[in-house]
Amino acid sequence: MLDRLRALERLTRPEHPDLTAALAARWEELPAHVKGANQMLGRRTAGCEGTHGVFPKCNLACTPCYHAKEAQRVRTDGEHTRVEVTAQMAFLRGVRGPGQNAQLIGGEVSLLEPDDHAAALRAMLDHGRKPMSMTHGDFDYPYLEALALDPETGRPRFSHLSFAGHFDSMMFGRRGIKKVEREEQLHPYRKAFCEMFARLEEEHGVTSYLAHNMTITPRNIDQIPEVLRACRDYGFRMFSFQPAAFVGNEARWKDSYRAFSTDAVWARIEEGAGGELHDDAMLIGDKRCNRTAYGAYVGQRYVPLLDQRSSADARWLEAFLTTFGGMDFADGRALTAARTVRALVENPATLARLAGWGARFAARAGGPVALARDRPRAITYVMHSFMDAKTVRPAWAAMERGETTHEDPDVQATIERLRSCSYAMAHPEDGRTVPACAQHSVLDPLENVALMALLPAHENVAEPATA
Numbered sequence: 001m002l003d004r005l006r007a008l009e010r011l012t013r014p015e016h017p018d019l020t021a022a023l024a025a026r027w028e029e030l031p032a033h034v035k036g037a038n039q040m041l042g043r044r045t046a047g048c049e050g051t052h053g054v055f056p057k058c059n060l061a062c063t064p065c066y067h068a069k070e071a072q073r074v075r076t077d078g079e080h081t082r083v084e085v086t087a088q089m090a091f092l093r094g095v096r097g098p099g100q101n102a103q104l105i106g107g108e109v110s111l112l113e114p115d116d117h118a119a120a121l122r123a124m125l126d127h128g129r130k131p132m133s134m135t136h137g138d139f140d141y142p143y144l145e146a147l148a149l150d151p152e153t154g155r156p157r158f159s160h161l162s163f164a165g166h167f168d169s170m171m172f173g174r175r176g177i178k179k180v181e182r183e184e185q186l187h188p189y190r191k192a193f194c195e196m197f198a199r200l201e202e203e204h205g206v207t208s209y210l211a212h213n214m215t216i217t218p219r220n221i222d223q224i225p226e227v228l229r230a231c232r233d234y235g236f237r238m239f240s241f242q243p244a245a246f247v248g249n250e251a252r253w254k255d256s257y258r259a260f261s262t263d264a265v266w267a268r269i270e271e272g273a274g275g276e277l278h279d280d281a282m283l284i285g286d287k288r289c290n291r292t293a294y295g296a297y298v299g300q301r302y303v304p305l306l307d308q309r310s311s312a313d314a315r316w317l318e319a320f321l322t323t324f325g326g327m328d329f330a331d332g333r334a335l336t337a338a339r340t341v342r343a344l345v346e347n348p349a350t351l352a353r354l355a356g357w358g359a360r361f362a363a364r365a366g367g368p369v370a371l372a373r374d375r376p377r378a379i380t381y382v383m384h385s386f387m388d389a390k391t392v393r394p395a396w397a398a399m400e401r402g403e404t405t406h407e408d409p410d411v412q413a414t415i416e417r418l419r420s421c422s423y424a425m426a427h428p429e430d431g432r433t434v435p436a437c438a439q440h441s442v443l444d445p446l447e448n449v450a451l452m453a454l455l456p457a458h459e460n461v462a463e464p465a466t467a
């Protein structure tokens with residue numbers, strides 16, 4: 001009886017004790033320059049995670065491509081994927097606690113057989129991750145249906161799926177449009193991608209969360225506003241932009257990627273979003289790496305979740321973090337309700353702050369009438385700026401020697417960002433996680449050479465022709 005009560009007490013804690021320990025450890029490691037009141041790393045989240053070396057090959061070509069050129073010579077092997085994903089996720093659960101977002105990423109996920117893809121997602125869920133499959137989106141509804149449904153029973157094996165579809169004009173080889181001149185030519189493909197998931201929900205009740213990823217170079221930066229205006233209502237809940245970096249396959253570096261600043265990209269995103277994006281309200285790691293703006297459309301108006309200039313919103317954020325910490329609000333209704341009640345009983349003043357925030361959000365949205373007329377549609381805008389391999393390599397080498405300073409200011413900045421990294425990849429064999437930048441710039445090439453020997457591609461895979 002006592003054991004059951006203890007288990008219940010643990011289960012209904014707002015923040016799982018393993019996550020509490022992981023967050024405290026992450027906060028301790030963070031450099032001082034990112035430890036502001038608006039920092040989410042180490043307080044709300046341990047950060048995002050991604051798989052590596054689990055299915056390196058892709059059947060499209062991107063310029064740039066962040067994967068080492070050897071990746072194309074590794075065959076996609078379902079058994080290898082299952083074993084490696086399970087090992088990486090088990091490690092992440094051990095060191096980062098439950099409830100963290102993890103990307104099933106590598107080459108192209110839809111080259112996996114549906115059952116292997118499903119097994120990888122199941123392993124991620126079983127280890128307390130929130131999986132998101134990263135894809136170019138060039139697959140058909142039967143593949144999605146086969147992934148979502150149990151082949152034995154024909155019933156859903158997942159109640160919910162998360163996918164990020166990567167669509168941009170720097171990709172070559174998509175069926176129906178091998179070469180893209182302008183982003184607008186891809187709109188029918190973006191729309192069809194969303195429609196597949198809408199159909200899945202309609203026919204089988206499987207809900208989804210869809211993100212849209214886009215690499216930004218001098219060729220398409222000015223097309224960002226049009227893409228956002230055209231695609232905002234397709235069904236994507238997140239639009240994520242990655243200014244191109246010189247990393248991965250050098251044969252795919254086509255442009256002067258430093259011809260514009262990340263500020264210029266963010267300005268185009270704001271223009272397309274149709275409203276100011278409050279990326280200083282909450283930070284995830286270092287702002288030079290990540291900018292995130294949370295908000296919702298009420299009619300045509302984009303309403304920020306938090307106003308970055310409002311001291312009342314800042315106090316509400318502090319109260320929220322103190323009360324709920326890293327609590328997972330998507331862990332089932334009953335558990336979420338029990339944890340919420342418990343958190344609020346321990347911090348009753350938070351209720352008044354919640355009411356105050358609700359009133360401010362409603363005012364920003366145009367008042368209760370506007371909210372009643374137009375149900376808010378949450379959309380998140382993200383910019384993630386990977387770093388160039390030429391600075392990551394010396395920075396990572398210095399960090400491996402235990403150094404946190406460097407005489408070269410660019411390398412110094414890179415060290416600061418790597419130490420604040422919010423996107424980790426697991427290395428159970430070494431008992432550590434590494435930043436994705438270090439993975440792609442330093443570790444991927446060697447890893448893929450080993451995989452080429454282990455899983456040689458059956459066919460002779462040529463580099464896809466690009467512009």
Ligand code: SF4
Nearest residue numbers: 289386421422436437
């Ligand atoms: S260090 Fe690299 S992988 Fe980590 S958050 Fe910054 S840009 Fe992203």
